[in-house]
Amino acid sequence: MSKRAADDESIAAPLKGGDRPEAMDVDKDHDMGEFEDDFEDEFESEDEIIEAGVDGRPDAEKEAEEGAMDVDGGPETFMVGRQQLEAGQTLTPDTTTYKMLHSLSTPWPCLSFDIIRDGLGENRNVYPATMYTVAGTQADSAHANDNSLLVIKFSGLSKMQGEHGDDEDDDEDSDDEDTDPILEHKSIPLNTTTNRIRSHQSPSQDPSRPPTTLTATMTESSQVLVHDITPHLASFDTPGMIVTPQQNKPVCTIRAHKTEGYGVDWSPLHPAGKLLTGDNDGLIYVTTRTDGGGFVTDTRPFRGHTGSVEEIQWSPSEANVFASASSDGTVRVWDVRSKSRAPALTMQISKYDVNVMSWCRQTSHLLATGADDGEWAVWDLRQWSSNPSAKPAPLANFNFHHEQITSIEWHPTDDSIVAVAAGDNTVTLWDLAVELDDEESRDTAGVSDVPPQLLFVHYQNMVKELHWHPQIPGALVATGEQFSVFRTISV
Numbered sequence: 027m028s029k030r031a032a033d034d035e036s037i038a039a040p041l042k043g044g045d046r047p048e049a050m051d052v053d054k055d056h057d058m059g060e061f062e063d064d065f066e067d068e069f070e071s072e073d074e075i076i077e078a079g080v081d082g083r084p085d086a087e088k089e090a091e092e093g094a095m096d097v098d099g100g101p102e103t104f105m106v107g108r109q110q111l112e113a114g115q116t117l118t119p120d121t122t123t124y125k126m127l128h129s130l131s132t133p134w135p136c137l138s139f140d141i142i143r144d145g146l147g148e149n150r151n152v153y154p155a156t157m158y159t160v161a162g163t164q165a166d167s168a169h170a171n172d173n174s175l176l177v178i179k180f181s182g183l184s185k186m187q188g189e190h191g192d193d194e195d196d197d198e199d200s201d202d203e204d205t206d207p208i209l210e211h212k213s214i215p216l217n218t219t220t221n222r223i224r225s226h227q228s229p230s231q232d233p234s235r236p237p238t239t240l241t242a243t244m245t246e247s248s249q250v251l252v253h254d255i256t257p258h259l260a261s262f263d264t265p266g267m268i269v270t271p272q273q274n275k276p277v278c279t280i281r282a283h284k285t286e287g288y289g290v291d292w293s294p295l296h297p298a299g300k301l302l303t304g305d306n307d308g309l310i311y312v313t314t315r316t317d318g319g320g321f322v323t324d325t326r327p328f329r330g331h332t333g334s335v336e337e338i339q340w341s342p343s344e345a346n347v348f349a350s351a352s353s354d355g356t357v358r359v360w361d362v363r364s365k366s367r368a369p370a371l372t373m374q375i376s377k378y379d380v381n382v383m384s385w386c387r388q389t390s391h392l393l394a395t396g397a398d399d400g401e402w403a404v405w406d407l408r409q410w411s412s413n414p415s416a417k418p419a420p421l422a423n424f425n426f427h428h429e430q431i432t433s434i435e436w437h438p439t440d441d442s443i444v445a446v447a448a449g450d451n452t453v454t455l456w457d458l459a460v461e462l463d464d465e466e467s468r469d470t471a472g473v474s475d476v477p478p479q480l481l482f483v484h485y486q487n488m489v490k491e492l493h494w495h496p497q498i499p500g501a502l503v504a505t506g507e508q509f510s511v512f513r514t515i516s517v
Contacts, residue, residue, distance in 0.1 A: 104117070106450065106451060106452050106483060106485050117485050119484075119485065121186055122515075123482070123514060123515055123516070124186050124512055124513065124514055124515065125185055125186055125500070125513040125514065125515055126153070126155070126183060126184070126185050126186060126501065126511065126512055126513040127186060127510075127511075127512045127513075128180075128183055128207045128510070128511045128512070129508050129509065129510055129511075130180065130207055130209045130508060130509045130511070131209075131508050131509070132161070132163065132176060132178075132209070132211065132508075132509065133163065133172070134163040134164060134165040134169075134172065134173070135163065135164050135488070135505075135506065135507055135508075136161035136162060136163055136164070136176060136220075136505050136509070137162075137164050137220075137490040137491065137505065137506070138161065138162055138220055138221065138222045138223045138490070138491050138505070139159050139160065139161035139162075139178075139223065139491060139493070139503070139505050139509075140159065140160055140161075140223055140224050140225040140241070140493065141157065141158070141159050141225075141493045141494075141495055141496065141503060142158040142159060142160060142225050142227070142239060142259065143227060143496060143497065144156075144157070144158050144497065145236065146497070147497065148497050149497070149499055150497060150498055151498075151499065153183070153184055153185040154181065154182045154183050154184045154185075154205045154207075155180075155181075155183040155184075155498060155501070156179070156180065156181040156182075156183065157179075157180045157183070157495055157498065157501075157503070157511070158177075158178065158179050158180075158259060158262075159178045159180070159503065160175065160176065160177050160178065160223060160225050160241050160255060161175075161176045161178060161220075161223065161505065162174075162175050162176070162216065162219070162220020162221075162222075162223045162243055162245075163175075163176065163216075163219070163220060164219050164220065165219070170217065170218065170219070171217050173215075173216045173217055173218055173219055173220070174213045174214055174215050174216050175213070175214040175216055175220065175223070175241065175243060175251075175253060175255075176211045176212070176213055176214075177211060177212040177214070177255050177258040177259060178209060178210070178211045179208075179209075179210045179211070179262045180207065180208070180209055180509075180511060181207070181208045181210070182205040182206055182207045182208045183207050183511055184205045184207070207511075209509075210262060212255075212258040212261060212262075212269060214253060214255075214258070214274045215274065216243065216245065216251065218245045218246050218247040218249075219245065219246040220243050220244070220245060220246075221244045221245060221246060221286060221287065221288050222243075222244040222287075222288045222289070222290050223241055223242070223243045223244070223290070224241070224242050224290050224291055224292055225239060225240065225241050225242075225255075225292070226239070226240045226241075226242070226292035226299055226301075227239050227240075228240070228297055228298055228299055228315075229297060236256060236259070236260065237256075238254060238256050239254070239255050239256050239259060240252060240253065240254055240255070240277075240292075240299060240315075241253045241255055242290050242292065242301050242303070244286070244287050244288060244289070244290045244303060245286065246286050247286070248281075248283045248284060248285055248286045248287070248305070249279055249280065249281055249283070250279070250280035250283065250290070250301075250303050250313075251276040251278075251279055251280075252276055252277055252278035252279070252280070252301075252313075252321060253274075253275075253276050253277065254273070254277050257269050257273050258273070277319075277321070278313070278320075278321040280303060280311070280313055280321075280323050282303075282311045282323050282325060282327070283303065283305040283307075283309070283311070284305070284307060285305045285306040285307050286305065286306060287303060287304050287305030287306055287334070287335060288304070288306075288334070288335070288336050288337070289302070289303060289304030289305070289310065289335040289336060289337055289338035289350060290302065290303050290304070290338060291338045291339050291340055291348070292340075293340040293345065293348075294340060294342060295340070295341075295342075295343075295344075295345040296314075296345065298314075298315045298316075298317070299314070299315030299321075300312065300313075300314050300315070300340075301313040301314075301315075301321075302338045302340065302348055303338070304334075304335025304336075304338050304350060305334070305335060306334035306335070307334070308329070308330070308331035308332060308333060308334060308335055308352065308354075309327035309328070309329060309335070310327055310328040310335060310338065310350060310360075311323055311324065311325075311327050311328075312324050312328075312362055326367055327367065328350075328360055328364075328367045328368075328369075329367055329368065330358055330360075330368055330369040330372065331350065331352040331354055331356065331358065332352075332354045333352045333353035333354035333355075333379070334352060334353045335350050335351075335352055336351050336352055336353055336379065336380060336381050336382065337350065337351040337380070337381070337382050337383040338350045338351075339383055339384070339385045340385075341385060341390060342385055342386070342387045342390050343390040344390075346361055346362045346363050347359065347360070347361055347362075348360050348362070349383065349385065349393065350383075351380040351381070351382065351383040351395060352379075352380060353379040353380070355374055355375065355376045355377055355378060355379065355380060355397075356372055356373060356374050356375065356380070357372075357373050357375055357380060357383065357393070357395060357405075358371065358372045358373075359371040359372075359407070359410070370412065371410050371411070371412055372414075373405075373410055373418075374417075375395060375397075375403065375405070375420075376395075376397040376398075376399070376401070377399075378397045378398040378399045379397060379398040379430075380395055380396070380397050380398075381396055381397060381398055381430060381431055381432065382395070382396045382431055382432065382433055382434045383395050383396070383434070384434045384435045384436050384444070385436075386436045386441050387436065387438060388436070388438075388439065388440070388441040389441040391406055391407045391408045392404060392405070392406065392407070392421075392436075392441060393405045393407055394434050394436060394444055395434070396430075396431025396432075396433075396434040396446065396448075397430070397431060398430045398431075399425075399430070400425055400426075400427035400428050400429050400430060400431060400448060400449075400450075401423060401424065401425045401427075401431075402423070402424055402427070402431050402434055402444075402446055403420035403421075403422065403423035403424075404420055404421045404422045404423070404444075404458065405418070405420050405421065406418070406421050422458055422479075424456070424477055424479070426454065426475070426476070426477060426480060427446070427448035427449075427450055427452070427454070428450055429448050429449030429450040430448065430449040431446060431447070431448050431449075432447045432448060432449055432489065432490050432491065433445075433446070433447035433489075433490065433491045433492045433504075434446050434447070435492060435493060435494060437494055437517070438494050438496045439499070442457055442458045442459035443455065443456065443457055443458075443481075443517060444456045444458065445492055445494065445502060447486075447489045447490065447491065447492045447504060448489070451485060451486060451487050451488065451489060451506075452483055452484065452485060452486070452489070453483075453484040453486055453489055453492055453502070453504050453510075454480060454481075454482065454483050454484075455480075455481040455482040455484075455514065455516060455517055456479050456480060456481060457479055457481050458479055460478050460479045461478075481514075481516045481517065482514050482516045482517070484502075484504075484510070484512060484514070486504055486506055486507075486508075486510045487506060487507045487508075488506035488507045489504050489505070489506040489510075490505060490506045491504065491505055491506075492504040492505075498513075500513045500514070500517045501513045
């Protein structure tokens with residue numbers, strides 16, 4: 027599928043077939059990943075203000091040059107994904123627009139990951155920051171046996187130094203020292219590529235014990251592997267603790283799928299664990315964790331899609347409802363209690379593959395979708411009906427990106443903020459509360475075809491997936507060629 031394909035074969039290739047990315051220079055005998063942090067300490071500005079006439083040239087000549095610079099936004103406005111770099115040129119971020127910015131590498135690219143909630147506190151602004159994630163690797167085909175599930179701890183994530191890095195809202199206990207970021211990981215062998223990975227936490231009946239953290243990994247082999255990574259997480263902060271080979275084995279292997287897939291989601295409303303998985307045959311299966319800790323997969327699939335299932339998400343407010351997005355251009359809404367296993371609602375929303383989808387946690391009738399043509403949209407599910415002739419319009423839609431949308435996610439606490447990743451190597455942040463004005467939308471900040479709702483553009487090579495951190499306000503993690511952890515001044 028084109029949205030998974032890499033334009034640069036030396037970095038990453040499609041998940042299905044083709045060459046795999048080359049290994050990064052990391053010592054695999056150690057659990058410590060290498061890191062890169064090029065954005066630290068001092069940044070000098072070479073901006074210079076020259077007024078007409080004072081540089082020795084006639085005013086008329088100066089004005090003519092300035093007029094030429096105004097065409098297409100001027101040479102100082104470089105639009106990632108719209109313009110090409112010249113030979114020898116590289117992009118450098120404007121560090122004054124970030125509160126935090128770090129890049130970290132793993133042994134192989136991790137093109138899918140999930141953030142794990144921790145016990146370090148809610149709404150925290152303490153720096154250096156710490157966070158935990160789980161990810162699956164995509165090694166090249168010659169090193170398929172090197173693929174693994176990585177349980178990762180990021181620490182030493184310092185804030186930017188300077189005017190915007192020092193935020194008066196940050197916790198006063200923050201350490202102002204500019205530290206180097208650290209990536210530690212525990213590796214679980216998989217021997218197959220991870221297409222999509224999602225985590226789930228079941229609360230412990232004993233308040234003194236941590237929750238049980240489960241992961242579900244959709245693999246290229248068509249199997250879905252469920253692991254209990256609770257001991258792996260504990261080992262980061264328990265000196266001398268060793269994870270045994272037995273603890274690396276999956277607690278459940280789902281073999282219902284005959285082809286690989288990308289759709290996977292744990293229900294947020296079933297604490298014990300209820301899992302949906304969808305494949306390239308368009309079939310969706312539900313697996314339930316029993317009271318005894320085992321897993322049971324219902325062998326009767328949900329049928330309806332005529333293309334591959336690209337995304338599945340449970341409703342954030344209704345325990346029996348979920349939605350799925352497909353390469354057939356539709357989004358379908360289902361009820362797991364349906365005996366017919368048919369969708370309750372079907373809406374054709376695009377002529378292209380609908381790659382990704384995000385159900386708003388704050389306002390549960392809002393659904394965001396992203397398609398293969400680069401368009402993303404927001405829908406009001408209250409306007410959808412079972413009438414096939416009904417064609418509701420989206421509440422908002424944007425075609426700013428000219429490449430496929432690879433990830434989309436609502437802000438966890440603000441139903442007007444959306445983060446979008448695309449194949450043009452960008453992560454964009456959007457504020458839907460900004461009112462659309464036709465005149466503004468044609469020319470925002472002197473640049474044509476930029477909607478006023480666009481808040482921020484972050485460059486990341488081969489970006490594939492992004493997630494907001496639920497406990498660190500405004501913090502985003504994105505993965506592609508590397509992990510990028512950042513927080514902007516705009517959110």
